[in-house]
Amino acid sequence: MVGVSSCEDFLKEESRADVLMDEVYKTSSGFESLVNATYSGLRPIYSAPWMFCSGTDMYVDGRNASPAVGLTTYRDLEAGELAVENFYQRCYAAIQLANTGLYYADITQQTTTLPQRKGELKFLRAYVYFLLVQSFGGVPVVTDIYIDGEQKSFARNSEEEAYDFIVTEMNEALELVSETPSFGRVGKRAIRHYLAKIHLTRGYTDFAATDDFSNAATYADAAISGYNLSSISFYDLFYPGKEKNNEILFSIQFAASSMPTTASGGSIQASYFGPYHGGPNTAAPWKSYNLIPTSYVYALFTENDKRWEGTFMNVLYASYYDYYNKPDKSAVKVARYFPQAWEVDDVDAWKAQDPTNRNGAVITPYTITSEEGEPLVNIWEQPVQYLDNSTPSVRKFDDPKSVIATGPPGDVSTRDFYLARLGETYLLAAEAHLQLDDKPTAMARLNAVRARAEKTPGSLQLTDSDTVTVDLILDDRARELVGEFHRWFDLKRTGKLVERVLEYNKDVRGTPWAFEGIDGNQKILRPIPQKALELNANKDFPQNPGYADF
Numbered sequence: 001m002v003g004v005s006s007c008e009d010f011l012k013e014e015s016r017a018d019v020l021m022d023e024v025y026k027t028s029s030g031f032e033s034l035v036n037a038t039y040s041g042l043r044p045i046y047s048a049p050w051m052f053c054s055g056t057d058m059y060v061d062g063r064n065a066s067p068a069v070g071l072t073t074y075r076d077l078e079a080g081e082l083a084v085e086n087f088y089q090r091c092y093a094a095i096q097l098a099n100t101g102l103y104y105a106d107i108t109q110q111t112t113t114l115p116q117r118k119g120e121l122k123f124l125r126a127y128v129y130f131l132l133v134q135s136f137g138g139v140p141v142v143t144d145i146y147i148d149g150e151q152k153s154f155a156r157n158s159e160e161e162a163y164d165f166i167v168t169e170m171n172e173a174l175e176l177v178s179e180t181p182s183f184g185r186v187g188k189r190a191i192r193h194y195l196a197k198i199h200l201t202r203g204y205t206d207f208a209a210t211d212d213f214s215n216a217a218t219y220a221d222a223a224i225s226g227y228n229l230s231s232i233s234f235y236d237l238f239y240p241g242k243e244k245n246n247e248i249l250f251s252i253q254f255a256a257s258s259m260p261t262t263a264s265g266g267s268i269q270a271s272y273f274g275p276y277h278g279g280p281n282t283a284a285p286w287k288s289y290n291l292i293p294t295s296y297v298y299a300l301f302t303e304n305d306k307r308w309e310g311t312f313m314n315v316l317y318a319s320y321y322d323y324y325n326k327p328d329k330s331a332v333k334v335a336r337y338f339p340q341a342w343e344v345d346d347v348d349a350w351k352a353q354d355p356t357n358r359n360g361a362v363i364t365p366y367t368i369t370s371e372e373g374e375p376l377v378n379i380w381e382q383p384v385q386y387l388d389n390s391t392p393s394v395r396k397f398d399d400p401k402s403v404i405a406t407g408p409p410g411d412v413s414t415r416d417f418y419l420a421r422l423g424e425t426y427l428l429a430a431e432a433h434l435q436l437d438d439k440p441t442a443m444a445r446l447n448a449v450r451a452r453a454e455k456t457p458g459s460l461q462l463t464d465s466d467t468v469t470v471d472l473i474l475d476d477r478a479r480e481l482v483g484e485f486h487r488w489f490d491l492k493r494t495g496k497l498v499e500r501v502l503e504y505n506k507d508v509r510g511t512p513w514a515f516e517g518i519d520g521n522q523k524i525l526r527p528i529p530q531k532a533l534e535l536n537a538n539k540d541f542p543q544n545p546g547y548a549d550f
Contacts, residue, residue, distance in 0.1 A: 030108075031101075031104055035121060039120075041097045043252055046419075047411065051084065053485060058478055059291045060506050068084075071083055074508065075513070088136070098122075099142065102122065103145055116178055116185075119177035120185060122170075123177070126166045134201065138160075159205070163202050163205075190249040190420055193249050200212070200216035200435070204493055232247055248418055266412050269413070270415065271288050271413075272290060274393020275287055285410075292391050295504075298340070298366060299341070302460075303340075304455045304456055306455055311482050314339075329357070334358050337362070338364050398415075401414070419485075426445045426448050426449045427445070427477050429441075430476075439468045446472075447461050474500070498515050522545075523547070
């Protein structure tokens with residue numbers, strides 16, 4: 001299997017031989033390095049956005065087409081898709097690191113931190129399996145270490161069996177980890193967050209446990225217990241240098257000291273979700289121009305929502321990073337301004353506030369065009385010529401201290417990559433309570449998230465709990481979580497993938513047959529990579545519905 005093969009390469013490179021592995025990993029320092037390497041094993045999984053963001057209602061191709069065309073359009077998705085293969089391989093490589101750590105946890109030097117570390121490893125393994133089972137359905141649940149010459153034949157566990165394993169591992173991890181771990185390590189709040197998400201996701205399946213939604217609500221409420229979202233503003237939550245705060249439950253760390261070089265190996269999040277801005281001559285970050293938000297995303301925000309300016313770079317200075325580096329902007333020229341729908345009529349007033357710096361700005365307003373009978377298309381989503389700087393980019397992940405790259409790979413940021421934060425936990429709680437038909441509580445959880453975002457107190461608050469639906473929660477998730485690598489899983493979990501992609505995604509809209517597989521089944525799951533099937537000695541391993549083997 002792909003993941004096993006990769007792990008063998010890793011083990012040979014790092015340990016050279018089983019004897020050396022024992023010498024290293026049976027010591028407390030060696031074991032600590034193995035645990036840390038398991039955390040780092042998440043970096044490759046999140047080194048590309050395609051499995052998480054492509055082909056959703058929130059993101060479409062920009063000027064540059066996605067390299068994962070199948071994930072963008074579905075109609076071209078097949079078992080040979082490289083982005084799917086990479087994701088699958090990297091997940092199993094991370095699992096093998098966790099398997100190795102758990103093997104040595106029983107024989108390494110005993111320390112007071114060992115139970116906590118064992119809990120962390122169990123969590124990390126279960127977390128990666130959760131990514132796999134959401135993406136592929138049933139997958140092989142591998143808990144042993146495999147090296148050269150050992151078994152390479154794997155049976156496919158059912159989706160139900162995989163979920164049972166994940167839930168068991170998560171609960172065992174919950175008993176072992178600390179309530180108040182050092183920042184960056186997994187603690188009980190993080191595991192409660194993911195237990196909520198796991199039970200919520202399984203709750204939609206045909207093999208759901210009767211208490212999945214109630215467990216999801218209980219775990220989510222326990223994770224947020226005692227925490228007030230207003231303790232940090234949405235703006236500060238994503239401001240460079242403020243990544244270590246109490247809202248963050250779990251993140252991938254990118255300290256400069258752990259980067260393999262000064263120009264690569266870091267977070268890629270800042271490189272997507274926006275257009276190219278001109279490169280080093282404008283002190284601008286490299287942008288891939290592969291993914292840009294859809295008109296659906298832009299239209300979600302209102303004048304009273306702070307998250308609009310907290311999420312998007314709607315005022316672009318001649319030097320991009322002047323936004324961060326020059327608090328006094330009295331002498332800073334504005335290069336471009338992207339007025340939102342409620343600002344379009346006030347452009348002249350905006351210029352008049354600072355004519356010296358604003359009169360020369362290129363104005364690209366939010367405008368909707370449509371031909372009779374055709375869907376509305378936002379010019380920010382689909383500019384006629386796909387020019388550089390033609391859309392407002394997502395600024396949540398900007399890193400003014402990163403190396404300024406003129407081209408790929410763009411993984412030069414040392415900003416931490418948020419995987420779980422309490423803002424999302426509130427939204428999970430809302431969804432779980434909705435599924436329990438407790439709409440008032442669901443509304444209360446949504447209002448807590450909205451309260452932090454509103455400029456005028458009460459302006460975004462829901463007042464009628466009957467308005468709370470899955471679609472409304474998905475809209476709230478979209479506003480809160482732009483660019484945060486959740487959306488494909490959100491749509492698949494709620495059964496809204498096909499409906500919302502066909503409605504909002506210009507790359508798929510107009511092709512209602514896009515999801516139809518070769519056997520008449522829809523392409524909801526990802527295909528098992530062809531390479532994994534070829535390397536598996538078990539030739540009875542089934543492909544997912546909708547896909548053919550080569």
